[in-house]
Amino acid sequence: MSTDKRDPVLVFEDFSATLKRTNRKDVEIQVKPDNSVIIFAPISAKLDLIRRLVDKRVHWIQAKRLARTHTLLKQKKEYVAGESFLLFGESYSLHISSHGGRSNLTHDGKKFLLKSSGVSSGEKWFTSFYKRAAKESLIPRAESLAKTLGYKTTSVRVLELGARWGSCSKVHRINLNWRLALLPKHIADYIIVHELTHIESNGHDMKFWGKVEHAMPNYRDAQRWLTKNGHKVVF
Numbered sequence: 001m002s003t004d005k006r007d008p009v010l011v012f013e014d015f016s017a018t019l020k021r022t023n024r025k026d027v028e029i030q031v032k033p034d035n036s037v038i039i040f041a042p043i044s045a046k047l048d049l050i051r052r053l054v055d056k057r058v059h060w061i062q063a064k065r066l067a068r069t070h071t072l073l074k075q076k077k078e079y080v081a082g083e084s085f086l087l088f089g090e091s092y093s094l095h096i097s098s099h100g101g102r103s104n105l106t107h108d109g110k111k112f113l114l115k116s117s118g119v120s121s122g123e124k125w126f127t128s129f130y131k132r133a134a135k136e137s138l139i140p141r142a143e144s145l146a147k148t149l150g151y152k153t154t155s156v157r158v159l160e161l162g163a164r165w166g167s168c169s170k171v172h173r174i175n176l177n178w179r180l181a182l183l184p185k186h187i188a189d190y191i192i193v194h195e196l197t198h199i200e201s202n203g204h205d206m207k208f209w210g211k212v213e214h215a216m217p218n219y220r221d222a223q224r225w226l227t228k229n230g231h232k233v234v235f
């Protein structure tokens, strides 16, 4: 439902909300993906009752808006103890240590360990960690999938591809986004299979999807997962 210029706007502590009166029994609050707040209320509900109901849920609204802001800001992470970071689909908390080995950032299988001296460039250490993890895990994986499926690649590389998960060049070079290191492995597999399939099919026609399905019968689950969660793993 879209908002209308004539709908009244209620102003709260740190946000304003559009009030939409409809034929309904309860007051419902929605925080939209663009962070706007809409209050759906019964036609007869008194304005201060609506205000009181919204006030009671202010923390919920603020938390929701904050979460949306993080998504909108491409999930700007804070490099503080307790912040969580993904690695192959699992979430691990960050620990800060004053000493440790040579690397600024390590992962011991249970948690991420960042040297306190590396905190100010946390993003840089995580990015290089993910790039290395992606290279170590996904290049051999892509090579083995190519072999199994009978595709001949020129090379498999892990690169900065921005918002694209992967690509396949005319000369059959497979490029994978290093952010695949944040995805569950079966989702990364789907992206690899998808790009490998482009070695023999350029577009996304029925023939292409038939080949993808043959290689990965449940590929639609991976597509759905990406539609729902893909934007959350942008690092």
Ligand SMILES: [Zn+2]
Pocket: 194, 198, 204
């Ligand atoms: Zn494609």
